[in-house]
Amino acid sequence: MSRNDSDNDVVRRSPSLLSLQDSAINTIVKNIGGYRELITKKISPPMRKILFDEAMRRKEEIGAYQVWVALPYLDQHRTTERFTTEDFSTIFHLKGKRGKNMISEGCVSMEEFLQYLIDFVPNLRQLIIADPRTPSTWLVHRFNFKKVQLAPLATDLLLKMKNLTHVTITDVYIQFSRFVSVCRESQNLQLIKTNTILVDIEPNSIKQFLTTLESKFGHQEYDAVKYPRRIGVILKKTDFDEPCRQAKVTLLNNLHDLFPSLTKLHILAQKELLVVGDTHSKRNRLLNILRREGGTLKALCLTYIWPEMNITFNHISEHCNDLEFFELIKSSLRHDDPITYFGKLKTFKWNETDVCPNLQFLDSHMTDIDLTVSDSSMASFTSLREMDIRLLCRFQDMAAF
Missing domain, CATH: 3.80.10 (Leucine-rich repeat, LRR (right-handed beta-alpha superhelix))
Incomplete structure (x- = not known):
C-alpha cells in the first residue's frame, strides 16, 4: 500500500472515529449524574471541559439536578467568577403554600447550594440569588410555593465567600438584620442589591445603619413602596465626590423617617x-x-x-x-x-x-x-x-x- 493510499484510508476512517467520540460524549452526558468520581478518575481534563460545556448546553433536556451533582467532578468552576441560581432554579427544595404535603421535586436547599460555592468556586466574585420558583415542564406554578427566605446559616455562608464583590438577591427574602451583617463584614463588597428585605428592626435603626455606610457606599437607593413589611436597597461604591441617595416612597402608609x-x-x-x-x-x-x-x-x-x-x-x-x-x-x-x-x-x-x-x-x-x-x-x-x-x-x- 502506498503512502497516499494510507493517508486516504485515515481520512475515510476519521468520520467514524469522530462519531465514536460523539457517541461516548452523548452517553456520558445523558447519565452524567451517575458518573461522579469516575469523571475525575477516567476522563482527562480537556475532555471534562467538553463534557461540562455539553452538559450545560443540554441541562434542560437531561435535568438540572444531574448536572448539579456532577459539577464538583467536572471542576470547571475553579476559575469561575460569576454564578447564578437561575441556571439551576429547578433543583431547589420548595415548600407549598397550601397543604403540608405539597413540596417541589427539587431537593437542594439554599444552604447546600451556597456551601457548594464555598467548596468548589473559590474565585467567585459575582453572585446572583434569584427566586427559584420558576415554572418549568415539571414544576407546579410558582405561586403554589412559598417564597424562599435566606436563613441565618445562609448569610453566614455568604460571609465565607471572601472574594465576593457583587451580590444580587432578587425576590428572595432576607431579614434586614442579616443584610446588615453582609454589608458590614464583606470586606471586598462593591455592590449589593435586593428588593425583598424583611423589616425586623426599628425605623431609627434602619436609618442609623444606612448612615454609617455612607462613607463605604457613595450610591444608595431605597425602595419603600412595600414598607412597613419590606424594603429594597441598592448600595454601590462609586468614584464620585458627591453622594447619591435616592428613594421611592408612597403615601399609602405612614412613612417613617427611614433614610439618611x-x-x-x-x-x-x-x-x-x-x-x-x-x-x-x-x-x-x-x-x-x-x-x-x-x-x-x-x-x-x-x-x-x-x-x-x-x-x-x-x-x-x-x-x-x-x-x-x-x-x-x-x-x-x-x-x-x-x-x-x-x-x-x-x-x-x-x-x-x-x-x-x-x-x-x-x-x-x-x-x-x-x-x-x-x-x-x-x-x-x-x-x-x-x-x-x-x-x-x-x-x-x-x-x-
Missing part, C-alpha cells in the same frame, strides 16, 4: 382616585415628606398627585430650594400664585397629566421651547435648560397657548 438625607426622591400617591376623607391625610403626608427631605434634594418626581390634594408649585419651591430636576407624572399641581423660587432648576418634565393645566405660567424667555406666552410668573426659573411637556388629555384653557 436624600438627594433624589420619587413620591407616589396612588393610581386610583382619592376617596372622600382621604385627600387631607395624603396631602399632609406629602407636605411632611417634602418638609423633612426637601432641603437636600437635587431631584424630585411626583406621581399620581391629584388636583383634589391642592398641592401648588410654591409648596415644592418652598421646601426644595436646591432642586435641579423636577418631574410630574400623571399629576396636577396648582399655580394660582406667581411661583416664587426655582432658581437652580435645570430640567422640568410634565408627562401625561389627567387634566392639562393652564400653561400661561410658562415664560417666553426660555429658549428651545416652542411655546409663546406672555405671563412672566416663571421669571425665577433662571437656570432652566430643558423642558419636556407631554399632555395626553383635554385642555382646560386653550387660550393659554
Whole structure:
C-alpha cells in the first residue's frame, strides 16, 4: 500500500472515529449524574471541559439536578467568577403554600447550594440569588410555593465567600438584620442589591445603619413602596465626590423617617382616585415628606398627585430650594400664585397629566421651547435648560397657548 493510499484510508476512517467520540460524549452526558468520581478518575481534563460545556448546553433536556451533582467532578468552576441560581432554579427544595404535603421535586436547599460555592468556586466574585420558583415542564406554578427566605446559616455562608464583590438577591427574602451583617463584614463588597428585605428592626435603626455606610457606599437607593413589611436597597461604591441617595416612597402608609438625607426622591400617591376623607391625610403626608427631605434634594418626581390634594408649585419651591430636576407624572399641581423660587432648576418634565393645566405660567424667555406666552410668573426659573411637556388629555384653557 502506498503512502497516499494510507493517508486516504485515515481520512475515510476519521468520520467514524469522530462519531465514536460523539457517541461516548452523548452517553456520558445523558447519565452524567451517575458518573461522579469516575469523571475525575477516567476522563482527562480537556475532555471534562467538553463534557461540562455539553452538559450545560443540554441541562434542560437531561435535568438540572444531574448536572448539579456532577459539577464538583467536572471542576470547571475553579476559575469561575460569576454564578447564578437561575441556571439551576429547578433543583431547589420548595415548600407549598397550601397543604403540608405539597413540596417541589427539587431537593437542594439554599444552604447546600451556597456551601457548594464555598467548596468548589473559590474565585467567585459575582453572585446572583434569584427566586427559584420558576415554572418549568415539571414544576407546579410558582405561586403554589412559598417564597424562599435566606436563613441565618445562609448569610453566614455568604460571609465565607471572601472574594465576593457583587451580590444580587432578587425576590428572595432576607431579614434586614442579616443584610446588615453582609454589608458590614464583606470586606471586598462593591455592590449589593435586593428588593425583598424583611423589616425586623426599628425605623431609627434602619436609618442609623444606612448612615454609617455612607462613607463605604457613595450610591444608595431605597425602595419603600412595600414598607412597613419590606424594603429594597441598592448600595454601590462609586468614584464620585458627591453622594447619591435616592428613594421611592408612597403615601399609602405612614412613612417613617427611614433614610439618611436624600438627594433624589420619587413620591407616589396612588393610581386610583382619592376617596372622600382621604385627600387631607395624603396631602399632609406629602407636605411632611417634602418638609423633612426637601432641603437636600437635587431631584424630585411626583406621581399620581391629584388636583383634589391642592398641592401648588410654591409648596415644592418652598421646601426644595436646591432642586435641579423636577418631574410630574400623571399629576396636577396648582399655580394660582406667581411661583416664587426655582432658581437652580435645570430640567422640568410634565408627562401625561389627567387634566392639562393652564400653561400661561410658562415664560417666553426660555429658549428651545416652542411655546409663546406672555405671563412672566416663571421669571425665577433662571437656570432652566430643558423642558419636556407631554399632555395626553383635554385642555382646560386653550387660550393659554
